[in-house]
Structures are given as C-alpha cells and as structure tokens.
Amino acid sequence: MKKKFLAVALSLGMVAATTPLSVQANQQWAQDAKFKHVLLISIDGMHSVDLLNCTEGLTDINGGAPYCPNMALLRAAGVNYLETSTSKPSDSFPGLTAIVSGGSPRAEGVFYDVSYDRSLAPPTKTTGNGVAGGTCEVGSFTGTTTEYEEGIDYNKNLLNGGAPSGDGDARSINPNFLPRDPANDCKPVYPWNFVRTNTIFTVVHQAGGYAAWSDKHPAYSSVSGPQAGGGTLPQNLDDFYAPEINSIPVSLPGIKPAGQDICNPIADPNFSTNPALSGLGAYTDSFVAIKCYDTLKVNGVLNQIAGYNHNRSVTTGKVPTVFGMNFQAVSVGQKLIEPNVATGGYLDNIGTPTPELLSEIGFVDYAIGQFVSALKKAGAYDSTLIIITAKHGQSPIDSVRYTRITKTGPVTTSPANILDAQSCLPLSESPSNPTGIGPTEDDVSLLWLNSSCTTEDAVALLEKQSPATDNIAGIGEIFSGPSLRTSFNPPGLPPAADPRSPDIIVTPNIGVTYSGSTAKLAEHGGFSHDDTNVMMLLSNPSFQAKTVTSPVETMQVAPTILKALGLDPYSLEAVRQEHTELLPGLQF
Numbered sequence: 001m002k003k004k005f006l007a008v009a010l011s012l013g014m015v016a017a018t019t020p021l022s023v024q025a026n027q028q029w030a031q032d033a034k035f036k037h038v039l040l041i042s043i044d045g046m047h048s049v050d051l052l053n054c055t056e057g058l059t060d061i062n063g064g065a066p067y068c069p070n071m072a073l074l075r076a077a078g079v080n081y082l083e084t085s086t087s088k089p090s091d092s093f094p095g096l097t098a099i100v101s102g103g104s105p106r107a108e109g110v111f112y113d114v115s116y117d118r119s120l121a122p123p124t125k126t127t128g129n130g131v132a133g134g135t136c137e138v139g140s141f142t143g144t145t146t147e148y149e150e151g152i153d154y155n156k157n158l159l160n161g162g163a164p165s166g167d168g169d170a171r172s173i174n175p176n177f178l179p180r181d182p183a184n185d186c187k188p189v190y191p192w193n194f195v196r197t198n199t200i201f202t203v204v205h206q207a208g209g210y211a212a213w214s215d216k217h218p219a220y221s222s223v224s225g226p227q228a229g230g231g232t233l234p235q236n237l238d239d240f241y242a243p244e245i246n247s248i249p250v251s252l253p254g255i256k257p258a259g260q261d262i263c264n265p266i267a268d269p270n271f272s273t274n275p276a277l278s279g280l281g282a283y284t285d286s287f288v289a290i291k292c293y294d295t296l297k298v299n300g301v302l303n304q305i306a307g308y309n310h311n312r313s314v315t316t317g318k319v320p321t322v323f324g325m326n327f328q329a330v331s332v333g334q335k336l337i338e339p340n341v342a343t344g345g346y347l348d349n350i351g352t353p354t355p356e357l358l359s360e361i362g363f364v365d366y367a368i369g370q371f372v373s374a375l376k377k378a379g380a381y382d383s384t385l386i387i388i389t390a391k392h393g394q395s396p397i398d399s400v401r402y403t404r405i406t407k408t409g410p411v412t413t414s415p416a417n418i419l420d421a422q423s424c425l426p427l428s429e430s431p432s433n434p435t436g437i438g439p440t441e442d443d444v445s446l447l448w449l450n451s452s453c454t455t456e457d458a459v460a461l462l463e464k465q466s467p468a469t470d471n472i473a474g475i476g477e478i479f480s481g482p483s484l485r486t487s488f489n490p491p492g493l494p495p496a497a498d499p500r501s502p503d504i505i506v507t508p509n510i511g512v513t514y515s516g517s518t519a520k521l522a523e524h525g526g527f528s529h530d531d532t533n534v535m536m537l538l539s540n541p542s543f544q545a546k547t548v549t550s551p552v553e554t555m556q557v558a559p560t561i562l563k564a565l566g567l568d569p570y571s572l573e574a575v576r577q578e579h580t581e582l583l584p585g586l587q588f
Contacts, residue, residue: 033566040324045331070369078539095391102558103574119499168243191222209321257291333360335522395530401511424453441514442525474512
C-alpha cells in the first residue's frame with residue numbers, strides 16, 4: 001500500500017524526486033555571487049496599492065508626503081511589481097509555502113492552516129482547537145481534518161506554545177496533536193513533512209549557508225521542508241523563532257515598538273495583567289498588542305544581523321544567508337474591530353487607511369528602517385537583497401462593502417451549512433459538530449465531501465438553496481470537476497486523485513465572509529483581487545528604480561532567491577514540477 005500511494009503521488013506531481021538535481025553543485029558555495037544574503041519580509045495583508053499610497057503619499061495624510069519613508073527609500077533603489085498574485089487560496093499557510101518553495105497548492109498539497117486529507121488519520125489526542133483524536137490503522141485511509149496552527153501547541157495560551165524548553169519554536173509542537181499517516185506506520189506528520197517539496201531553507205542549509213526564519217506559529221516550521229527519517233525538529237533551519245500569536249497577551253518588559261514604551265503593561269484598555277480577566281484573547285485582538293508581538297520578531301532579526309541567533313543565546317559571528325520574518329500588524333490594522341477602542345480598515349476604495357491602519361503601517365516601516373540601519377552597521381547592506389512581499393492580501397479594501405454571514409438560516413447561511421444540513425460533510429468538517437474545529441471558511445469556502453453525497457448533488461444543493469436571484473450564501477462562483485482541476489489536482493483517493501484537494505471551492509461575492517466574527521471587517525483566503533494582489537519589492541543599492549507591470553506570482557520569489565545567492569533555482573523540486581520562472585526585470 002505504501003508503494004502504491006508513492007507511485008500515485010509521483011504521477012500526480014504531488015511529491016518530487018528525493019534528491020535535488022544540483023545538490024553537489026550547490027555545496028560548492030558560489031563565491032562570486034552578487035548577493036551573500038537575502039532578507040525576506042512578508043507584510044501580511046499589504047496590497048500593491050498600499051505600497052503605492054504610502055511611498056507616494058495621499059493628500060489627506062502627512063501633508064501628502066510619503067508615510068512609509070523607509071520603504072520609499074527602498075523603492076527608489078528597487079524593482080516594484082504591481083501585478084503580483086499570491087497563492088490561491090490566499091491563506092497564510094499556502095501563501096508562505098508558495099513564497100519559500102516555488103510551488104502552488106497543486107504541488108504542495110497545502111490549502112489552509114486547517115484543511116482535510118483523505119489519506120491521513122486523526123491525531124492521538126484532540127487538539128487545542130478541537131480536531132478530535134481517534135484511531136489509526138496501518139493501511140486504512142479514513143481521512144481527517146488537518147490542523148497546522150496554534151491548536152497543535154502544547155499550550156496555545158502561552159507565548160512560547162507551552163514547550164518544556166525554548167521560547168517559541170518547533171519544540172512547542174505536541175506530536176499527539178498531529179495527524180498520522182497510515183502509509184507510514186501511523187507516525188505523526190510534522191509540519192515540515194506535511195509540505196511535499198523542499199524549500200529555499202533546505203537548499204541554503206544543505207549548501208552550507210545559514211538559514212533562519214521567524215513567524216507566527218510553531219507550526220510554520222513547515223518552511224524547513226521534508227526530511228528523510230522523520231525527526232521531531234526541523235533539520236534545515238539553523239534558527240527558527242515563532243512565538244504563538246494566538247496566545248493570551250502578557251506584559252513584555254523591554255519590548256518597545258518603534259521606540260514606544262507601550263508593552264509593559266500593554267497600553268490597551270482591554271488588557272489586564274491577569275490573563276483570566278483580560279479582554280484580549282490573542283495578540284491579534286489589539287492594535288497595540290500586535291505591535292508588541294511583532295517587535296519580538298523584529299528584535300530577533302536585529303540580533304541575527306548583529307551575529308547572534310534570535311535571542312542572543314548563541315554567537316554566530318555572521319549575518320544569515322537567508323532570513324526574515326512575517327509582520328502581522330498591517331493585517332490586524334486592516335480588519336480589526338476592537339471594542340472600546342477603534343475600528344481599523346480603509347476609508348475609501350482607493351485604500352486611504354484609517355488612523356489605526358496608518359499606525360500599523362508606520363510601525364512596520366520603522367522596523368524595516370531598523371533592518372536597513374543594522375545591515376549597514378554590519379557592513380552587509382550592499383551584499384543583501386531585500387525582498388518585501390506578503391503571504392496574502394485582505395478583502396475588501398472598500399470597507400463599506402463588507403458583508404458578514406453570521407447566521408445558519410433562514411436569512412443567511414454559508415455553503416458548509418447548506419451541505420451539512422444534508423449530512424454531506426465529514427464529522428470533523430461539520431459546522432454542527434459541537435466540539436469540532438468546524439469547516440474551512442473565511443472569504444472562501446473549501447468543501448470536502450463524505451461518501452453520502454456526490455459532487456454533482458452537492459453543487460446542485462448549493463445552486464438550489466442559494467440561487468443567484470436570492471443568494472442567501474453570497475455565492476460568487478462555484479468550482480468543481482473540470483473547473484477545479486484547472487488549478488488543482490483532481491480530488492479523491494489514489495490511484496487517480498489527490499487526497500487533499502477539496503471537492504468544491506466556493507468564492508463569495510466581493511466583501512462577503514463566512515467567518516461569522518463580529519470583530520473583523522475584512523478577511524482573506526479567497527481568490528478576489530483584494531485577497532491575492534500584494535506588494536512585491538526587491539531592493540538593493542545597486543538597483544535602478546523600476547516598475548514591472550506584467551503579472552507575476554509570489555511563488556517566483558523562491559527560485560529568484562536561489563539565483564541571487566548563486567545557487568541553482570532548479571534545486572527546488574516544485575520549480576521543476578511547475579516550471580516556476582524567475583521574477584522578470586532583474587540582472588544577477
């Protein structure tokens with residue numbers, strides 16, 4: 001059975017050859033490469049228009065002068081791509097995977113933080129977010145919801161994820177909360193083995209370079225890429241730091257976002273130093289707390305530039321070869337409705353930020369200025385390629401178009417609720433499961449069916465119960481069958497299909513979300529322009545300012561990074577599978 005699944009995976013392009021084409025060549029580190037370092041930054045949610053507005057200025061803000069001066073300076077010595085698209089779905093997990101692997105969900109099998117795999121078995125124990133534990137029998141492919149976010153931490157309420165040691169890294173992952181693989185002796189599937197191909201960190205580390213990354217969940221150690229023989233820690237990351245973003249906020253002594261002493265205690269009326277009394281359940285619940293959280297990672301990157309690991313417990317004596325972090329502050333500024341404080345988002349369709357979003361953009365820009373100053377101090381600025389992009393956008397920019405689907409009927413409902421009423425969904429994906437994690441729905445709906453409903457019958461239900469003339473589910477477009485296979489592998493079990501592809505994907509009308517949250521006025525995950533169009537800026541003092549208007553994708557970042565470092569882009573398995581091209585307009 002194991003051989004059968006592997007053969008099918010290879011035929012679908014779901015996994016690649018285990019040995020990259022150019023490992024031997026890559027190990028002969030390219031001494032004459034123009035760039036010795038790549039600093040990769042994801043400003044989650046940052047649209048292309050956000051960069052235009054903040055680097056060129058808007059009449060009603062800052063007297064018309066740029067309100068992100070540091071990014072304006074980088075743009076003046078950079079290549080700016082206006083038509084950049086993220087992965088589809090535009091969730092953080094596939095979005096990040098695309099950036100570091102060069103592969104889409106078709107190649108990587110990564111659709112969402114929480115998705116479904118027909119070939120895996122449930123975790124040993126119920127996760128922190130409610131994916132039910134169950135049994136696993138070797139060779140029996142029952143299917144399970146898969147979770148790669150805070151729910152697999154030992155303790156999702158703690159900033160370090162509850163690890164017995166460590167300050168927020170892969171040691172925070174509880175293997176009992178991971179899905180298991182019946183084709184591999186029911187072993188837990190760690191995040192780095194859930195993705196199907198290697199990454200830039202794999203190639204750089206194996207070539208003798210120093211690879212480091214910081215992100216929002218310990219689960220995002222997935223960027224290390226698959227490793228033979230298992231292992232409980234990612235082998236291709238020399239330094240990984242991921243304090244849990246969805247933990248309960250605490251005071252952070254010594255943390256000063258943009259030089260402001262606002263984190264000890266957190267300067268938010270909803271914050272309490274007693275976690276049991278705090279009105280903040282996560283750092284994403286506060287315009288201030290999110291700056292404190294992101295600053296933890298900013299400080300880590302500054303330490304790495306100075307020749308240490310992220311917390312200065314190890315002296316490396318060098319700037320990493322490839323390193324960076326994600327910022328969450330702009331995403332929070334775009335969508336948060338914080339009780340007793342303010343509402344974020346935009347003031348109009350051209351992307352004029354509210355004061356709250358403006359503050360978050362300013363904070364991120366200040367931090368980028370800190371990175372530039374640190375690189376100059378380390379004598380590494382000229383030899384560093386700085387890449388700033390985003391895992392995902394956010395929809396809608398025109399905030400007044402936001403439409404929240406909150407009810408299960410009779411006024412409004414979601415696609416998952418429509419199908420669940422006819423018992424079409426697996427229990428772990430069912431919105432009526434009182435203890436489960438629920439369906440995968442934000443401003444997209446990913447639907448995996450059980451054996452009681454065919455795809456054709458399920459689509460007919462969606463069309464009948466939410467017709468275009470009385471669209472109670474806000475459905476914009478339904479993808480299934482051939483229309484789904486234009487972007488993804490065919491759904492189902494081997495020998496002819498991909499166990500992770502949804503049976504149906506529903507993209508709603510612009511502004512519609514299915515999250516049900518009253519604390520948000522935007523979301524991401526879908527296929528719309530606001531969801532997928534993000535900033536992309538590559539900068540180095542040797543560059544002449546240039547704007548590229550031809551369409552590009554964030555998955556082109558990965559091979560471009562290797563090329564910049566003098567390594568072989570075709571060392572990336574997904575690049576070979578999907579023929580991912582380098583970003584245009586560059587000369588290395």
